[in-house]
Amino acid sequence: MELVAEFFAVKNYALAETLQSGQAFRWKPSGAGWESVLQKRWVYLEQTPEGFEARTTHPPEDWDWLRNYLQLGVDIDAVIASFPDDPHMKAAVEACRGLRLLRQDPWECLASFILSSTKQIVQIQQIIRLLCARYGSPLDPSAVHPHDAAFPTAAQIAGATEDGLRGCKMGFRAPYLLATARRVADGAVDLEALRGMTMEEAEARLLELPGVGEKIAQCVLLFAYDFPRAFPVDVWVRRAVVELYFPRRRPSPARLRRFIATHFGPHAGYAQQYLFHYMRTQTARRGPRG
DNA sequence: CACCAGGGTACCT
DNA sequence: AGGTACCATGGT
Numbered sequence: 303m304e305l306v307a308e309f310f311a312v313k314n315y316a317l318a319e320t321l322q323s324g325q326a327f328r329w330k331p332s333g334a335g336w337e338s339v340l341q342k343r344w345v346y347l348e349q350t351p352e353g354f355e356a357r358t359t360h361p362p363e364d365w366d367w368l369r370n371y372l373q374l375g376v377d378i379d380a381v382i383a384s385f386p387d388d389p390h391m392k393a394a395v396e397a398c399r400g401l402r403l404l405r406q407d408p409w410e411c412l413a414s415f416i417l418s419s420t421k422q423i424v425q426i427q428q429i430i431r432l433l434c435a436r437y438g439s440p441l442d443p444s445a446v447h448p449h450d451a452a453f454p455t456a457a458q459i460a461g462a463t464e465d466g467l468r469g470c471k472m473g474f475r476a477p478y479l480l481a482t483a484r485r486v487a488d489g490a491v492d493l494e495a496l497r498g499m500t501m502e503e504a505e506a507r508l509l510e511l512p513g514v515g516e517k518i519a520q521c522v523l524l525f526a527y528d529f530p531r532a533f534p535v536d537v538w539v540r541r542a543v544v545e546l547y548f549p550r551r552r553p554s555p556a557r558l559r560r561f562i563a564t565h566f567g568p569h570a571g572y573a574q575q576y577l578f579h580y581m582r583t584q585t586a587r588r589g590p591r592g
Numbered sequence: 593c594a595c596c597a598g599g600g601t602a603c604c605t
Numbered sequence: 606a607g608g609t610a611c612c613a614t615g616g617t
Binding site for chain 3: 419420421422424425428429468471472473474475476554555556
């Protein structure tokens with residue numbers, strides 16, 4: 303078994319924060335870096351002063367799959383420069399300059415966020431670990447960690463039972479994941495077709511799926527597709543926007559939606575991720591109410 | 593023990 | 606359109 307290594311030069315890429323920022327759930331610390339499984343490949347990443355080093359099995363013809371996943375072509379300074387010029391966004395950027403958005407596989411992203419509802423990130427990671435081990439295809443036995451498995455396909459989950467999925471600790475989310483997996487597996491929904499749609503069309507398709515509401519739809523649009531204005535609003539982001547921008551009187555849901563849709567600019571999704579990270583690290587272990 | 597977690601759904605006004 | 610109970614599970 304042979305490992306292949308490659309160096310990537312990149313500035314302002316906060317690798318650790320990005321991989322643990324609640325977008326993707328399969329990265330775990332390993333040595334001086336991080337490891338995960340992308341598609342059918344085991345991957346290791348380690349930050350260096352000039353960028354980072356990547357290692358993988360199965361010599362790839364090229365590294366485009368990793369460049370795309372890590373979004374190395376994004377000019378993060380231009381993205382940050384597009385944020386609204388207000389003290390709250392400045393503080394969020396200062397808290398972690400270099401936080402990035404990943405570009406994930408649509409099915410893995412969709413399934414992962416169906417499992418995310420009212421769960422803490424560590425628990426989502428645990429559920430997905432069980433799901434992959436029990437339903438995903440094992441990687442090549444010559445891999446670095448022969449027990450690692452790919453994220454299960456929609457067809458693999460569609461072939462499971464609700465009780466079997468509940469055995470992965472996902473509770474009431476099991477019937478949602480099962481029903482959505484069946485719709486994807488039988489072709490009732492084509493996740494690839496969403497790439498050519500407007501954000502509104504793509505969101506409408508996602509909202510048809512069981513267990514997918516506005517928040518999860520926005521997560522998939524932002525983390526798996528190319529919709530930079532998608533803006534997932536979870537409890538942390540809602541708290542951030544309300545406390546920072548509406549300190550006196552809490553806004554009506556309609557007012558809040560209108561503000562979010564207009565205030566954060568063409569890269570609103572990045573702004574959201576900075577606010578999420580800022581809020582979560584500032585108030586870590588201090589309790590939700592601060 | 594009470595409360596919370598990258599929510600969605602059914603059902604109420 | 607806006608509000609609420611309920612849905613499992615594990616952590617604090």
